[in-house]
Amino acid sequence: MDTNAQTTKSISLEKYGIVNVSEIIYNPSYDYLYNEELNPALEGFERGQLSELGAVNVMTGEFTGRSPKDKYIVKDSVTENTIWWNSDKAANDNKPISQDTWNALKETTVKQLSNKKLYVVDAFCGANENTRLKVRFIMEVAWQAHFVKNMFIRPTEAELENFGEPDFIVMNGSKTSFKDYAAHGLNSEVYVAFNLTEKIQLIGGTWYGGEMKKGLFSMMNYYLPLQGIASMHCSANKGKDGDVAVFFGLSGTGKTTLSTDPKRELIGDDEHGWDNDGVFNFEGGCYAKTIDLSKENEPDIFGAIKRDALLENVTVDANGKIDFKDGSVTQNTRVSYPINHIENIVRPVSKAGHATKVIFLTADAFGVMPPVSKLTPEQTKYYFLSGFTAKLAGTERGVTQPEPTFSACFGKAFLSLHPTKYGEELVKKMEQHNATAYMVNTGWNGTGKRISIKDTRAIIDAILDGSIENAETKTVPVFNFVVPTALPNVDTNILDPRNTYADAAEWQTKAEDLASRFIKNFVQYTDNEEGKSLVAAGPQL
Ligand SMILES: Nc1ncnc2c1ncn2[C@@H]1O[C@H](COP(=O)(O)OP(=O)(O)O)[C@@H](O)[C@H]1O
Ligand SMILES: C=C(OP(=O)(O)O)C(=O)O
Ligand SMILES: [Mn+2]
Numbered sequence: 001m002d003t004n005a006q007t008t009k010s011i012s013l014e015k016y017g018i019v020n021v022s023e024i025i026y027n028p029s030y031d032y033l034y035n036e037e038l039n040p041a042l043e044g045f046e047r048g049q050l051s052e053l054g055a056v057n058v059m060t061g062e063f064t065g066r067s068p069k070d071k072y073i074v075k076d077s078v079t080e081n082t083i084w085w086n087s088d089k090a091a092n093d094n095k096p097i098s099q100d101t102w103n104a105l106k107e108t109t110v111k112q113l114s115n116k117k118l119y120v121v122d123a124f125c126g127a128n129e130n131t132r133l134k135v136r137f138i139m140e141v142a143w144q145a146h147f148v149k150n151m152f153i154r155p156t157e158a159e160l161e162n163f164g165e166p167d168f169i170v171m172n173g174s175k176t177s178f179k180d181y182a183a184h185g186l187n188s189e190v191y192v193a194f195n196l197t198e199k200i201q202l203i204g205g206t207w208y209g210g211e212m213k214k215g216l217f218s219m220m221n222y223y224l225p226l227q228g229i230a231s232m233h234c235s236a237n238k239g240k241d242g243d244v245a246v247f248f249g250l251s252g253t254g255k256t257t258l259s260t261d262p263k264r265e266l267i268g269d270d271e272h273g274w275d276n277d278g279v280f281n282f283e284g285g286c287y288a289k290t291i292d293l294s295k296e297n298e299p300d301i302f303g304a305i306k307r308d309a310l311l312e313n314v315t316v317d318a319n320g321k322i323d324f325k326d327g328s329v330t331q332n333t334r335v336s337y338p339i340n341h342i343e344n345i346v347r348p349v350s351k352a353g354h355a356t357k358v359i360f361l362t363a364d365a366f367g368v369m370p371p372v373s374k375l376t377p378e379q380t381k382y383y384f385l386s387g388f389t390a391k392l393a394g395t396e397r398g399v400t401q402p403e404p405t406f407s408a409c410f411g412k413a414f415l416s417l418h419p420t421k422y423g424e425e426l427v428k429k430m431e432q433h434n435a436t437a438y439m440v441n442t443g444w445n446g447t448g449k450r451i452s453i454k455d456t457r458a459i460i461d462a463i464l465d466g467s468i469e470n471a472e473t474k475t476v477p478v479f480n481f482v483v484p485t486a487l488p489n490v491d492t493n494i495l496d497p498r499n500t501y502a503d504a505a506e507w508q509t510k511a512e513d514l515a516s517r518f519i520k521n522f523v524q525y526t527d528n529e530e531g532k533s534l535v536a537a538g539p540q541l
Pocket of ligand 2 (some may be wrong): 065066210213214250251252255256270287
């Protein structure tokens with residue numbers, strides 16, 4: 001694949017309302033972007049800085065993470081009865097806007113993009129030709145073009161030649177914002193808005209590239225399940241025997257870290273589909289966290305940070321020296337890189353056969369969840385819909401104690417349809433292919449320390465090589481989790497979380513508190529018989 005494709009194809013943006021464009025830089029090469037990002041004439045957040053590892057670092061401005069409160073979808077005849085709309089009973093980020101509001105947002109965006117030099121990047125979302133989206137990104141900031149080039153699937157010269165009309169357009173007007181938001185009942189000047197009839201995403205007020213990445217993910221989460229394909233917020237990799245594992249989990253639980261495993265071929269680190277042929281990546285790159293990154297703990301991710309990778313919000317001194325320990329701009333420091341920066345990947349297309357191991361990652365800050373539990377089919381459904389992890393004190397304003405987060409299907413912010421739809425599609429595939437599920441706690445236990453990456457990796461090895469199936473087990477009460485009593489290369493004392501407390505009664509109290517939160521959260525799924533029947537698979541008080 002020629003990842004440096006830069007065709008001088010003439011495209012017109014007038015049909016989108018963008019006029020008087022002085023120059024279009026179409027699918028720029030990595031070299032072009034490198035030179036442009038370091039162009040001394042650039043100012044503010046547009047300008048990058050070269051780091052000692054050869055990757056450019058950029059500051060993303062006020063927004064260093066996604067802004068879900070500013071996400072909207074046009075409510076019209078296409079979406080009215082399909083989207084899982086925000087409601088009092090089940091609050092979520094799919095907030096409706098009218099066609100009028102959309103028109104105003106679009107006018108704001110195209111005005112911002114008119115009369116200047118623009119970047120246009122055509123790329124694919126989805127590795128399979130029959131379900132991929134041909135996406136056109138339009139933006140004015142060079143590093144945003146670099147970000148989407150890294151994260152989406154880069155077309156070959158020939159694919160670009162035959163790209164045709166895109167299926168979806170992203171217009172990124174990050175430098176503008178919507179001043180009239182209050183009159184339209186919106187949350188702020190920032191907008192991340194989708195129109196499924198026009199097939200356009202509009203962005204304004206935030207420079208954060210993740211809005212484009214996760215924005216298209218929510219669109220795949222719309223189109224695929226409606227065609228009977230599972231759409232999953234998970235990483236995926238493949239073993240030597242062709243066995244495939246998927247790792248679900250919310251941000252920070254270890255999808256990227258644990259799927260990047262030198263013993264296995266990486267399929268992808270964040271967004272996948274599962275159709276009748278197997279598991280396939282939506283993306284062409286990875287987006288790893290760099291806070292406290294070390295060569296020792298995460299050698300492959302460290303090695304991926306080189307020229308063409310793009311660092312975000314990392315502290316780099318005047319000589320280019322990187323301080324990965326510094327989280328003064330944000331804890332969410334990142335690097336995006338094309339997937340071929342990882343040596344052991346599935347090639348040439350990021351897809352493989354059916355998954356037989358399904359791992360739910362949770363970073364439990366309460367110290368309740370065992371580091372690994374074997375789930376029954378009923379527990380699988382219960383814990384998938386629950387989507388539990390914990391937010392840490394200090395990671396968000398006002399959070400002073402660990403807060404449980406129940407994020408349906410381990411990705412509520414990206415679900416376009418009702419959670420049960422994703423559950424049905426996943427379970428269907430799991431049943432067809434005899435897949436088994438495990439819950440892995442990559443968070444804390446009674447010692448007050450986070451379970452080490454080394455122990456977690458050994459646990460994952462035991463799941464993937466099947467040795468966990470030979471281990472003796474016991475049942476941990478309240479959650480009724482079946483856990484192994486010993487595993488190769490894992491500290492035996494941590495396997496039953498009660499043993500990590502000086503007094504097991506302390507675990508019991510915490511477990512009961514967490515159990516009651518699970519029970520309360522699950523009420524939203526109990527208005528039908530299927531949901532009611534799952535309650536017995538959850539924690540019991
Ligand atoms: N036991 C562990 N398992 C996985 N990650 C861990 C563990 N302990 C610490 N970490 C850190 O937690 C973070 C996990 O983040 P990441 O893999 O990017 O999650 P995700 O891709 O699910 O958002 C990384 O910074 C990693 O170094
Ligand atoms: C990029 C993101 O994903 P994650 O933190 O799961 O890697 C995100 O949620 O914005
Ligand atoms: Mn990740």
